Amino acid sequence: MNDLLPIIAQHGYLLLAAVCFAEAVGLPVPGAIAILTAGAVAAYGKLHFYSVFGWAVAAMLVGDIILYFIGRLSGWALLGFLCRLSASPETCILRSAEYFYRRGKQTLLFAKFIPGINTMSPPLAGSMKMQVNAFLLFDTLGAALYVGAYSAVGYVFSDALRAITRGLRSAGFAAEVVFGVGLGVYAIYRIWMYRKYKLLDMVPRVPVAELARRLAADANRSILIADVRSHGYYDSESQRIAGSIRIEPNNLEEEIKNLPKDREIYLYCT
C-alpha cells in the first residue's frame, strides 16, 4: 500500500479517477486507500487538494450514473439476480425494495462507506425509478462525503500515512481472512445443496421442440406447464410460456397440494 504514494504522485489524477470509477462500478479495488493517498500527496504539494476531490467525486458519479441507468433499464432483474444467493430470494427482494423505498435517499448518503451497499444502491435507485435529479443530488452528496472524508484524513495526517496504511493493511488482511472463510462456508453450502438436490437429476429433461410437439398433440389438455423461477413477477412487461402457471419454489410444500396428479407437469425457469 505504501507503493501507492509514488504511483499516485506520478500518474496523479487519471489513476485516481480510474480507481474511483472501478470501485463505483463494483470492481474490487482499494478506492478509499487511493483517495487517502492522493490526499497525502496533495499535502506534499504534488497534487492539488481540490482537484483530487473533484476528480474522485466526478469519477464515482460517472460509475454510479451508469449503474443507475442499468437499474432503470433492467427493472427488477438485477435485484432478482443478486437475491438468488439468498436463502429466500422472494423475501430478499421484497425486504430490499421496502428498505430502500423508506431509506433510499439517506442510504445514498452513506452507501459509499459500506462495501456491497455502495455498488447496490445506484442500480436499486434506478430500478425503483428514483428521479434523476434526486438521485444525482443525494449520490453527489454521498460521493463528496466519502471522498472528502478520506482525502481530508490523508491530507491532515500525511506524515502518519505509513502508519495509517499499515493499519489499513492489517484491517485489509483481516477482511481477506473473513472473506476467505465466508467463501469457504458458501462453497460448503453449495456442495451440500448440490448433494441434497442431486436426486433431481433423475427428473427427465425435455427439449422445447419435443414439448411443443407434445402440446400440439395434447387434445386432452393433460399437460401443465409451471414457471418455477426463484422469484415472482415484478415488471408489468413480464412474460411467461403461454398457458403456464406460477409455482413458488420456496413454498413448495403448500404449492404441491394444489397440483393435479393426473397431468404431466413441465417445469421451467429462466
Place this chain on the structure above:
Amino acid sequence: MQQQFKVFVIEGGLRAWRKAGNPLESVPHDDIIKLPSFA
C-alpha cells in the same frame, strides 16, 4: 414430488422456449407483485 407426480424439466427453460419462437404471454396483472417505486 416426482414420486407422486409425472414431472419433467424443460431443457433450457424460458430462454430456449423464446429462442425457438414458441408462444409467450404477458403475465396477468393480478399475478404481478407491486414493489414500492419512487415513480
